[in-house]
Amino acid sequence: AQTVTQSQPEMSVQEAETVTLSCTYDTSExxxxxxxxKQPPSRQMILVIRQEAYKQQNATENRFSVNFQKAAKSFSLKISDSQLGDxxxxxxxxxxxxxxxxFGQGTRLTINP
Amino acid sequence: EAGVAQSPRYKIIEKRQSVAFWCNPISGHATLYWYQQILGQGPKLLIQFQNNGVVDDSQLPKDRFSAERLKGVDSTLKIQPAKLEDSAVYLCASRAVRGTRTEAFFGQGTRLTVV
Incomplete structure (x- = not known):
């Protein structure tokens, strides 16, 4: 069965700092x-970044990048130069x-001014 | 392209009443999902359609929840009778089966409050 685990319920950083959100998963495929x-208070889910498992190169989208470790079944998200809108x-x-x-259970990220 | 449309945005009902939610997916998307998201939790899959066939409804409480997708396009999710624990946001999402855009696109959701 597929499972996704996010072990950080909440995180908080200062504006302009870098933050990493953790995710582990399990699949037999x-x-x-x-x-x-990303789900802001307006509650609409917005795609931040995606990674195909067959690609070894980590995906990047502007300030967002991932660290995909297939053997460890780990998929973390790094946000650089964090902004209040994050x-x-x-x-x-x-x-x-x-x-x-x-889906995992989610991480509530707060960027402080 | 137009996004996933859901209605209504908000609904308040009394327990034991019935309610229905509507979803119009992105044109051409064969896969349609209904998720239940309780406050502070991740979305939980209720049912997945591929065109107008059900792929997975293992977590759908079938004694009170039902869903259909007529002609493989629009979908409705119904709850009858509602319970207090059904208070949640109901999210509809659609996804293309083929092509490079593999992600699911979400509607804005319907917030249901059962009192």
Whole structure:
């Protein structure tokens, strides 16, 4: 069965600092995708970054990057130069092809001015 | 492209009443999900459709919840009768089966309060 675990319920950093959110997962598949979603108070889930499991290179999107360790089944999100607008819930998610998309419990990130 | 549309945005009902939520996915997306998100928790999958067929409904409380996806496009999720513990945000998402955009796109959700 697919599982996703986020062990940090809450994190708080100062503006402009770098923060890393942790995620571990379990799957028996070889082909899968990993995602980080952001959910601001408006509650709409927004994709931050995605990683295909077959790619060795870590994905990057501007200030957001991941550290994908396939053997360890770890998928952390690094936010550089954090901004006040980054304050939100962050969810790690695992998807397998056209099959179900499983989410972790989330990390509440607060960026302080 | 137009996003995933959900309605209503908010709903307050009394326990034992019934309620229905509607979702219009992104055009061409074969996969449609309904998630329940209780405050402070991650989304929990209720049901997944592939076109108009059910792929996974293992966590759907079938004694009170039902869902359908007519013609493989719009979907409705119904709760009858509602319980206090059904208070949550109900999220609809859609996803393309093929192509490079593998992520799910979400609607704004419906916040249900059962009193």
């Amino acid at each position: 070889n082909n899968y995708y990993l995602f980080w979603y 304050t939100a819930m962050y969810f790690c998610a695992l998807g397998e092809g056209a099959q179900k998309l499983v």
